[in-house]
Amino acid sequence: MRRHAPAVALVAAAFAWPGAQAQTGTADGIAQYRALLADGNPAELWEAKGELLWKQKRGPKNVSLEGCDLGQGAGVVKGAFVELPRYFADTKRVQDLESRLLNCMEAQQGFNAAEIAATPFGRGEQLNLEALVAYVSAASRGMKFRLPQARSEERQMFEAGKRIFYFRAGPYDFSCASCHGEAGKRIRLQELPDLTRNPGDGVGYAAWPAYRLSSGELWGMQRRLNDCYRQQRFPFPGYASDATIALATFMGVQSQGSVSIAPSIKR
Amino acid sequence: MSDPMRIRAQVQGSGAVVRVLMSHEMETGLRKDAAGKTIPAWHITEIVAALNGQTVMTAQWGTAIAKNPFTQFTLKSAKAGDKISISWVDNRGDKRTDEAVVA
Amino acid sequence: MQTRREMMTRSAAVTLMLGAAGVLPAQTQSAWNKGAFEGKSIDDVIKGLGLAKPVESKDITFTAPDIAENGAVVPIAASTTLPGVKRIAFLVEKNPTTLAGVFEFSDAVETSVATRIKMAQTSNVLAVAILGDGKVLYAQKEVKVTLGGCGG
Numbered sequence: 001m002r003r004h005a006p007a008v009a010l011v012a013a014a015f016a017w018p019g020a021q022a023q024t025g026t027a028d029g030i031a032q033y034r035a036l037l038a039d040g041n042p043a044e045l046w047e048a049k050g051e052l053l054w055k056q057k058r059g060p061k062n063v064s065l066e067g068c069d070l071g072q073g074a075g076v077v078k079g080a081f082v083e084l085p086r087y088f089a090d091t092k093r094v095q096d097l098e099s100r101l102l103n104c105m106e107a108q109q110g111f112n113a114a115e116i117a118a119t120p121f122g123r124g125e126q127l128n129l130e131a132l133v134a135y136v137s138a139a140s141r142g143m144k145f146r147l148p149q150a151r152s153e154e155r156q157m158f159e160a161g162k163r164i165f166y167f168r169a170g171p172y173d174f175s176c177a178s179c180h181g182e183a184g185k186r187i188r189l190q191e192l193p194d195l196t197r198n199p200g201d202g203v204g205y206a207a208w209p210a211y212r213l214s215s216g217e218l219w220g221m222q223r224r225l226n227d228c229y230r231q232q233r234f235p236f237p238g239y240a241s242d243a244t245i246a247l248a249t250f251m252g253v254q255s256q257g258s259v260s261i262a263p264s265i266k267r
Numbered sequence: 268m269s270d271p272m273r274i275r276a277q278v279q280g281s282g283a284v285v286r287v288l289m290s291h292e293m294e295t296g297l298r299k300d301a302a303g304k305t306i307p308a309w310h311i312t313e314i315v316a317a318l319n320g321q322t323v324m325t326a327q328w329g330t331a332i333a334k335n336p337f338t339q340f341t342l343k344s345a346k347a348g349d350k351i352s353i354s355w356v357d358n359r360g361d362k363r364t365d366e367a368v369v370a
Numbered sequence: 371m372q373t374r375r376e377m378m379t380r381s382a383a384v385t386l387m388l389g390a391a392g393v394l395p396a397q398t399q400s401a402w403n404k405g406a407f408e409g410k411s412i413d414d415v416i417k418g419l420g421l422a423k424p425v426e427s428k429d430i431t432f433t434a435p436d437i438a439e440n441g442a443v444v445p446i447a448a449s450t451t452l453p454g455v456k457r458i459a460f461l462v463e464k465n466p467t468t469l470a471g472v473f474e475f476s477d478a479v480e481t482s483v484a485t486r487i488k489m490a491q492t493s494n495v496l497a498v499a500i501l502g503d504g505k506v507l508y509a510q511k512e513v514k515v516t517l518g519g520c521g522g
Contacts, residue, residue: 028436029435030437032437033439036445037486040288040337041288042288042335045270045273045290045335049270188516189437189439189516213442215442216292216335216442216443267440282480293488295488318478322476324473324475324483325473325474326473327402327403327471328471329407329467329469329470329471330407330467331467331470331471332470332485332488333443333486333487334442334488336486337445337484339447339483339484339485340479340480340483340484341479341480341482342478342479342480343477343480358402
């Protein structure tokens, strides 16, 4: 065995160096691809639609969403996104953007929130929710995340989210941390952000919602989490459930101070 | 009823750069749905771009233009206040025109 | 003597130019070129568009990424300062149908356009510049299409 070691080392070295070079070239190539797409994000179509929906009288009660409180006061959209999830006194819950919008759509406009939650992504009222999510998040573009953690309910959600993040389950024994628990991880050509800390402005938590080029659809955080669960071969989480809000709280607090670029553009 | 396009026309030198985002499925006709049925082709076939009512650029598109297409072109001579209109027609005969003002 | 093909090309070109100048009402602009758009190879498309054989040219600036993270959306752009270029066509050699689109320029616009195409797989992509006098030039680039992440 020892006789072969130097030969093996040489062969390994021969493969390592060209591999490392190819990797840099690939990373540059992907950076170039993303740069060429930087202008003209189709998410703008959702943002424009969302603005119309926010102001339009809709639902059985024929009311607009301009009375909806996203945390900054009724009707205030700017700055709301970067402080979510947060505790809301009227519902006595920590809520993210989607669950808060569902609240307002039901309480103020008369929609059936359970029905909307059960609607598949990209269809019916879910499409409208996606547009609203794009509009609301766009209003905080360039602002830094500053999720409140003053209340015990908010801190509890953070702790629950942390445990969920590290919880291994499913047929592959994956947890969120399997892919997102360390810096420098990759699946094929996709770099995986470390979500246990601030991975940088506009990265990880700060990049969602996003327009996904692969499906040509706007994904909110709820859909992003749903798809993570699918990839881990977990059962799907309930739409806007406490588990998803807890996860978002954990990731949001960990990336506190990072700049939101949502809605961004992703492959 | 299709969603509105986003048209941005910005003065650049003596001309203007026009950027258009269109909302369209641009279905290739090669995909199958969950039941195994082919989803029929549905795509923009023609584009007409006009400046103050005069056509300045046209295009014919096939199924290989991306979904929610983005197009950019440059007017040689334009000033703030000039009117841009972009029209599309698709293979179902649907059409749409949106306008914007050069800023 | 003009061949029938030359005559057809010329009349098609004239029709297109008149259409582009806004002289023709929109409905009579040349109909969507089904033959060209159904072409399954570069040759098919060149024939379908009634063009002479293209010659490679460094006077066409063709921008495309080396690698596309997702073949569904590939940003490309072509421009040229050569005088007399009336149309630019984008071809993706290995797509099920090769022709992605044809842009026609009046004198009011720069001969320059950016768009986004779909690519089924790694392939040569061509920007073909068609001049008013019938000359056809092209620039090409290979764009690698990858499937990243968990395949979605």
